[in-house]
Amino acid sequence: MDAVTFDGHGDTEVIGYDEVPDPEVGRDEVLVDVKAGALNHLDVWTRRGMPGLDLEMPHVPGSDGAGVVTEVGAAVTRFSAGDRVALSAGVSCGDCEFCRNGEYPLCASFHVIGEHVPGVHSEYAAIPADNLVPVPDHVDWETAAAAPLVFQTAWRMLNTRADVSPGESVLVLGASGGVGHAAVQIADHAGAEVYATASTEEKLRYAEELGADHVVNYEEADFADEIRAETGKRGVDVVVDHVGEATWDDSLQSLAKGGRLVTCGATTGGRPETHVQRVFWNQLDILGSTMATPGEVDDALEHVWDGTFDVRIRDVLPMSESARAHELLENREGFGKVVVRPDSELD
Incomplete structure (x- = not known):
């Protein structure tokens, strides 16, 4: 073969x-x-x-x-x-x-x-x-x-690890990628207010089609500054970061007090600097996540098969x-x- x-x-x-x-x-x-x-x-x-x-x-x-x-x-x-x-x-x-x-x-x-x-x-x-x-x-x-891989990964990140609730706010980085475009839809389905970043206007329009309420072109603006401005300096409850080193500090800056950063990857590098004072002073949670359990896979794919997720x-x-x-x-x-x-x- x-x-x-x-x-x-x-x-x-x-x-x-x-x-x-x-x-x-x-x-x-x-x-x-x-x-x-x-x-x-x-x-x-x-x-x-x-x-x-x-x-x-x-x-x-x-x-x-x-x-x-x-x-x-x-x-x-x-x-x-x-x-x-x-x-x-x-x-x-x-x-x-x-x-x-x-x-x-x-x-x-x-x-x-x-x-x-x-x-x-x-x-x-x-x-x-x-x-x-x-x-x-x-x-x-x-x-x-x-x-299967991206939807089970995003499902576990948002529903199991970050435990997103209706009315919370979620920032999805790299919304044009596999995990990113799945995470936008899953966060929207969970009842969250969804913020998304991408590198072109065309990608941002796609993210909006899939459920993003607010979008940021990270090639034209610092997304942490934009998120703070959009939320009245509060920040978001959850950040989905699969980018790693290039976005890590801005991801932490984008979180509200008591917020959660959930990560499943590090496409730009896995050893970012972390301002530990920001983590403990704002009582942030950093959550790792990898793929999913069989039950989570079934739950995620059921929503793909029935057309809920695109x-x-x-x-x-x-x-x-x-x-x-x-x-x-x-x-x-x-x-x-x-x-x-x-x-x-x-x-």
Whole structure:
């Protein structure tokens, strides 16, 4: 079969589309005929190489994908050949104290398909049955592939970790990205007053379409100053920051007293300076969040499947053009998710 691969870390020139061995299906796995995959910034960082990441090369990336079941392992009872499924990429041990308490993302063995082990940007993929969710017949493959990672991540950030209540105010940074555009909709659905930042007027208009009440072009204004002005110097109750170093101080400055900053990533760097006095004097909470529990995944995707949440697709490309797909993310081109499909699906 053909698959997206890289055999070393680096820039986009390391990405290929090559023939690799067909996957073998284990007892607890399902073989999926992949119809579409989607990219996340996680794919960019995996390709570049992260501290502590030790991959078997060549590596097949991809933590988002959807397709049709063609074969099931001997121990699998949840799925049958012909079922439509999508990947939920977080893998936990299922037996530690955190897993027993339902907090799967806190598992010491937690890892991500596509990041730590081979992913699904390929014609076929063998996936643990526990990492698949059913996809209704009316949902198209691009939506099914693009929704799971970002919507489960944003759902846990806002509903579980930050516990957003109706009437609160939420600032979403980078509203044009995958997590950002999901977070705008989830905050709006929770009854919050939503502030959003983006780098162009076109992206800001998209954010407004999805539920943002106030928008800030961070290329033209300091968003912390704008938020303080918009809120009468009060600040917002919650900031959703997946940017990291470049926005960290302004995010803290944007919070009201007793506010919460919730973070799931650091695309501009993971070691920002923190004014600790601001944290304790204003009694701020800094909350980390990673992906979601199975129940949170189901809750988030139910709202995608029924059309409550809109998965925006900025481009659909053949998997052989995955280097270009990575560039779209790195250069912040467009609004929403980038989808890749096996070349054989586009013939």
